[in-house]
Amino acid sequence: MDFTNILNSTENYLQKCVSPHAEIIDSNSEALKIAVARLEDRSLLALRVPQKWGGAEIPPEFFYEYQELTARYSGALAFLQTQHHSATAMLANSDNEMLKSRYLPAIAQKELRLGIGFSHLRRSGNPAVTATPTKAGYLLSGKVPWVTGFRLFQKFIVAAVLPDKRAVFGLVPFANIERESGKIACSEIMQLIAMNSTNTVTATLDNWLLQESEIISVKPVGWISENDSKNILNFVPGTIGCIRAGLDVIAAAAAAKNSPFIVAACQKLEQKLDRLKQNFQQSQHSSKAEQLALRAQAIDLAVRCGHAAVAVSSGAANSMVNPAGRVYREALVYTVSGQTKDVMEATLDRLSEF
Numbered sequence: 401m402d403f404t405n406i407l408n409s410t411e412n413y414l415q416k417c418v419s420p421h422a423e424i425i426d427s428n429s430e431a432l433k434i435a436v437a438r439l440e441d442r443s444l445l446a447l448r449v450p451q452k453w454g455g456a457e458i459p460p461e462f463f464y465e466y467q468e469l470t471a472r473y474s475g476a477l478a479f480l481q482t483q484h485h486s487a488t489a490m491l492a493n494s495d496n497e498m499l500k501s502r503y504l505p506a507i508a509q510k511e512l513r514l515g516i517g518f519s520h521l522r523r524s525g526n527p528a529v530t531a532t533p534t535k536a537g538y539l540l541s542g543k544v545p546w547v548t549g550f551r552l553f554q555k556f557i558v559a560a561v562l563p564d565k566r567a568v569f570g571l572v573p574f575a576n577i578e579r580e581s582g583k584i585a586c587s588e589i590m591q592l593i594a595m596n597s598t599n600t601v602t603a604t605l606d607n608w609l610l611q612e613s614e615i616i617s618v619k620p621v622g623w624i625s626e627n628d629s630k631n632i633l634n635f636v637p638g639t640i641g642c643i644r645a646g647l648d649v650i651a652a653a654a655a656a657k658n659s660p661f662i663v664a665a666c667q668k669l670e671q672k673l674d675r676l677k678q679n680f681q682q683s684q685h686s687s688k689a690e691q692l693a694l695r696a697q698a699i700d701l702a703v704r705c706g707h708a709a710v711a712v713s714s715g716a717a718n719s720m721v722n723p724a725g726r727v728y729r730e731a732l733v734y735t736v737s738g739q740t741k742d743v744m745e746a747t748l749d750r751l752s753e754f
Contacts, residue, residue, distance in 0.1 A: 401451070403462040410444060410466060414473040422474045423721045425597060429589075432597040433552055435477050436513070445481065446508040448489045453500065454508030455488075464637040471641025472648070475730035476595040478638055479737075483548050487514035487557050490569070494616045503571070513552065515574055517544040517603060518559030518567075521624040522740065527561035529605060531568045537611040538568055539582065543604045550574060550586055550599040557616060558605070565621045570610040574603075582608030594729035628740045632691040636680050639698040639734040643673050645727045646705030653712035662712050669705055676701060692742055696750035699735050706731040 417438060424431045439445055447463060449455020458466070463485075471478035488507055491514070494500055506512040520528035529542030540560045547556055556574045559567045577584050587602040647669060654662035676697060683694050706728035710717040713724035735747065 401456060403456075403458055406444075406447075406456065406458070407462060407465050407469065409442065411469050413438065413442065414469060418477060419473045422723065423726055425474050426476045426595060426726050427597055427720065429552065429597045429599050432476055432480060435474065436480060436552060439477075439481060440510050440513070443508070443510075445484055445510070445513065446488075448485050448492060449504050449508050450492055453492075453504035455504070467637035468641040468644070471638040471730075471734075472644040473641075475642060475645070475726070475733065476597050478641060479595050479733065480549060480552065480598050482638065483515050484513050484553065487516045490516075490557060491571075491616060496613075496615060496617075498613060499571070499616065512554055513549070514571070515547055515549040515553040515556035517547040517556050518569065518624070519738075520545055521559050521561075521567060522628070529558065529560040531560035531562050531610070533562070534609070537609055537615065538562075538570075540570075540572075540605045540608045540610050543602055545602055546600060547574065547586075547603045548598045548600045550589060550601045552599055556603075558603075558610075559619075560605075560610075562618070567619045567623060568610070569616040569619065570614045571616065572605070572608060572610065572614070582606060584608055594726075594733045625740075628738070628742075629688060631738070632688065632695055632743070633680065633683060635734060635737045636695060636698045638737070639695075639702050640673070640677060640680070642702045642727065642730050642734050643669075643676075643698070643705045645723075645730070646702070646709045647673065649709035649724050649727060650705070650712050653709075657712075659712075665708060665712075669701070669708065672701055673705075688742075692746035693750070695743060696746040699731075699747050700750045702731040702734050703728075 418425065418435055421431060425435050446455035447458040447466065451457045467478065470481060491500060491503060503512060527542065529540060529544060531538040531540050540558065544558060553574050555571050557569055558572050559569050561567055573584060576586050583606040585604045590600045592600060647666060650662060650666045654666055679694055683691055709724040710728050713722060716722050717724040719725065
């Protein structure tokens with residue numbers, strides 16, 4: 401399979417069909433739904449589905465480039481499809497062959513999109529969602545505080561904590577539904593200052609029966625912390641895309657205003673991005689401390705480029721339809737996406753340097 405061709409066709413689509421409408425896609429869920437459907441039409445939502453199930457099974461280095469591309473042209477589209485790809489990868493790694501044979505081909509055939517709802521496992525204190533073992537599976541109860549993609553995805557992966565503190569992961573409908581075997585209630589769509597069109601809600605489960613056939617995996621105690629440590633750099637490609645989006649705004653302003661000092665600033669920021677990307681490409685076997693520092697560096701540069709985009713756009717940046725304001729808000733999202741205490745500390749250490 402020609403993965404370079406996939407990236408080239410993706411960029412062509414994003415430039416022609418997404419970039420001109422990025423501000424509308426950011427605020428309007430129907431516009432975002434259309435953009436996602438067009439990715440799906442091009443089989444770009446099956447990139448992490450194994451080839452045996454009809455997907456592309458794209459290698460990590462090409463997937464990183466794909467993530468960067470989508471984030472460059474639309475943060476909302478990038479964030480939404482990232483949720484789906486994360487869920488797809490988790491499903492593909494499941495030992496439940498029956499589940500995979502049912503749902504992975506459906507994703508490849510453009511019949512199913514998935515969300516995720518397990519960030520609450522990072523929270524301390526009482527579990528947000530619990531699982532009680534039964535003969536038929538597990539009864540799930542509790543509140544999933546963040547699930548993105550309501551009315552855009554059909555199902556989502558939920559995590560619930562067992563009495564022995566392990567976590568069970570399974571597929572549940574992403575809808576308001578009540579039946580004899582439990583209830584799922586989704587909240588009103590949250591009003592967010594960035595990527596509002598992604599339709600993020602809270603999902604409350606009341607004795608929802610997760611049948612054995614819908615179970616993806618059961619993870620050991622502390623799995624989320626270990627997984628976070630392995631995946632510190634996962635959000636860096638999207639953050640680099642956000643940086644590029646800021647640089648695009650700055651470069652356009654430099655050309656429109658024929659300003660040498662804007663050109664000079666843009667060149668300096670581009671040089672910083674070049675070094676960041678080079679370090680990222682060499683970072684897969686770096687220490688945890690080095691990876692955290694790199695993640696913080698990417699966040700810092702995204703915020704700087706977003707701020708610079710605002711500065712060169714002058715008062716127009718305060719408009720809801722101005723790309724500078726959108727990119728600046730997107731930098732906020734990449735600051736906190738997948739945030740752990742370690743990432744927060746590294747970010748603050750970076751931002752407090754003078």
